Amino acid sequence: MDKRTVIARMIEPGVLPVFRTQDTRHLIPASRALGDAGIGCVEYTLTMPDALAHMRAARRQLPDTLLVGAGTVLDGKGVERAVRAGAQFIASPGCSPAMIAACIDRGVPSVVGALTPTEIMEALRLGADVIKVFPAPAVGPDFFAEVLGPFPLMAAGGLTPTNLGAYVVKGAQIVTCLANGLDAEAYRTGRVQDITRAAKKWIAAVRRARKSV
DSSP states (O other), X not given: XXXXXXXXXXXXXXXXXXXXXXXXXXXXXXXHHHHHHTOOEEEEEXXXXXXXXXXXXXXXXXXTTSEEEEESOXXXXXXXXXXXXXXXXXXXXXXXXXXXXXXXXXXXXXXXXXOSHHHHHHHHHHTOSEEEETTGGGTOHHHHHXXXXXXXXXXXXXXXXXXXXXHHHXXXXXXXXXXXXXXXXXXXXXXXXXXXXXXXXXXXXXHHHHHHX
């Protein structure tokens, strides 16, 4: 799948759920529940136990309409391992030249963390595909309007359905959420319908904000 298609799957709902948890019992059913809500991509952080094994299982069991990426990838070796496990995009909290170069070599989109204009310029110079402003609350919504350019901007960290609209209005095309925290009790107990309902609230909040622009 080409990069533009993967990025479009993120942008269309405007929400990228990120799984970061030590409890992976319900990881795949919860991922499917997010897809049922209209989510196009989910991210599995490599900090989770057996993250790559879960990614391989997800690629086998989840529908092709739900793409699975690897998060907290810090270097080129991490990219190689994740891509071999089936990762369809790669995300990092910061800007690693080796990570970006490996993504380019493998033809997978890179989601690269940055917090200042200088960091954004460097990430773009190296070939980053999506700029993840992290942590977004550290700079606020107006920052997105100031740095808006011909590249996808993602707001990450500390967002809720209540405050995400301000970031979307100012130019964030994608916002992140803690996938296993959308409804923590539903995730813990495997109540997938509640997870779907919680995800729909985020998507609805993004749509309201987009309509107001």
